[in-house]
Amino acid sequence: MDKLIHATAAGGSVRVLAAVTNGLTAEAIRRHQTSPTVSAALGRMLTGTLLLGATFKDFDRLTVKIECSGPVGGITAEATSEGTVRGYVKNPIAELPANSHGKFDVKGIIGEGTFFVIRESGFDLGLHREPYVGSVPIVSGEIAEDFTFYLAKSEQIPSAVMLGVLLQKEEPFVAASGGIMVQMLPGANEHIITMIEDTVMQAPHLTSVIRDGGGGEDLIKLALGIIDYEILEEHDVAFKCNCSHEKALTMTEALGRRRSPR
Amino acid sequence: MIADDKGAVINCGFCNETYSITENELRAMIA
Numbered sequence: 001m002d003k004l005i006h007a008t009a010a011g012g013s014v015r016v017l018a019a020v021t022n023g024l025t026a027e028a029i030r031r032h033q034t035s036p037t038v039s040a041a042l043g044r045m046l047t048g049t050l051l052l053g054a055t056f057k058d059f060d061r062l063t064v065k066i067e068c069s070g071p072v073g074g075i076t077a078e079a080t081s082e083g084t085v086r087g088y089v090k091n092p093i094a095e096l097p098a099n100s101h102g103k104f105d106v107k108g109i110i111g112e113g114t115f116f117v118i119r120e121s122g123f124d125l126g127l128h129r130e131p132y133v134g135s136v137p138i139v140s141g142e143i144a145e146d147f148t149f150y151l152a153k154s155e156q157i158p159s160a161v162m163l164g165v166l167l168q169k170e171e172p173f174v175a176a177s178g179g180i181m182v183q184m185l186p187g188a189n190e191h192i193i194t195m196i197e198d199t200v201m202q203a204p205h206l207t208s209v210i211r212d213g214g215g216g217e218d219l220i221k222l223a224l225g226i227i228d229y230e231i232l233e234e235h236d237v238a239f240k241c242n243c244s245h246e247k248a249l250t251m252t253e254a255l256g257r258r259r260s261p262r
Numbered sequence: 263m264i265a266d267d268k269g270a271v272i273n274c275g276f277c278n279e280t281y282s283i284t285e286n287e288l289r290a291m292i293a
Contacts (some may be wrong), residue, residue, distance in 0.1 A: 030279050031278045031279075032278055033278075076275040076276075078276070086276040086277055088275050088276050088278075119293065239277075241274060241276045241277035241279065243276065243277060243279055243281075244281075245281050248272045248274075248281035248283060249283060249287060249291075251272060252272060252283055252288070252291065253271060253291045
C-alpha cells in the first residue's frame with residue numbers, strides 16, 4: 001500500500017512530507033496506457049499533488065494542472081484530503097527520445113506553459129466557496145521544480161521538492177515512484193536551510209531508495225540527513241476516481257433532451 | 263456517443279473507466 005508520511009524538524013520550522021507511490025502510479029499508467037515518458041510525468045504530477053495537498057489543512061479537492069505547448073498537451077491531477085488522487089493527460093502516447101542525461105525527457109514533452117493550482121473547500125458543509133486559483137509560468141517542465149517555483153512565488157514558502165518515477169519493462173512497469181517535499185516555515189534559520197540544501201544536493205536519487213525497499217521515513221532521512229525529526233502522521237494514499245454509473249447517467253441527462261437520441 | 267444498440271457509452275477522462283447506459287435508461291431520461 002502506498003503511504004504518505006508527514007514530519008516536522010528543527011522545532012517545527014521545517015515541514016517534511018514524503019510519499020511512496022509505486023501502486024498509484026502503476027494504476028494510472030495501466031488505466032491511461034501512457035508512453036514511458038508520459039508515465040514518468042503523470043507519476044510525478046500525482047505524487048506532487050498528493051504532497052502539496054497534505055500541506056493544506058482546509059481543502060476538499062486540490063487540482064494541479066499543467067497547460068503546455070509540448071506534445072503531451074496538458075496534465076491534470078486532483079487530490080482529496082482523504083489521500084486519494086486521480087489524473088489524466090491530454091496525449092497519453094506522446095514520446096520523445098531520452099535527454100542528454102539518458103533520462104525521460106519530461107521537460108521536452110511538456111514544453112512551455114502554465115502551472116495552475118486550484119484549491120476547493122466547503123463541499124462537506126454545503127458551501128460553495130470560490131476556489132482559490134494560483135498560477136505560475138512553467139519554469140522547468142521537470143515538474144518538481146515547477147512545484148518548488150509555485151510554492152516560492154504563490155505561497156511564499158521556500159521549498160525543495162523531489163519527485164521521481166523509475167520504470168521497468170515488466171508489469172506493473174513501475175520499479176519506484178515517490179516524492180519528498182521540504183518546506184521552510186517561519187523561524188527556519190539559515191544554518192538549518194544550508195544543512196538541508198547540502199544534504200539534498202548530495203543525496204542519492206529517491207527512486208533508488210524506494211527501489212531498494214525504502215519507505216517514507218527513509219525518504220525523510222534522505223532529505224534531512226542528521227537533523228532530528230518528529231513524525232506527525234502517516235496515512236495510505238491511492239489512485240481513486242469518484243466517477244460512477246450514477247454520475248454517468250446524470251452527466252448524460254445534463255446533455256439535455258435536444259441532444260438525446262430519438 | 264450513441265452505440266448501435268441505441269444505448270450510450272460514456273468515458274471518464276480521469277480514470278478511463280467506461281460506463282454503458284442502456285437504451286431503457288436513455289428512454290427513462292426523456293420520458
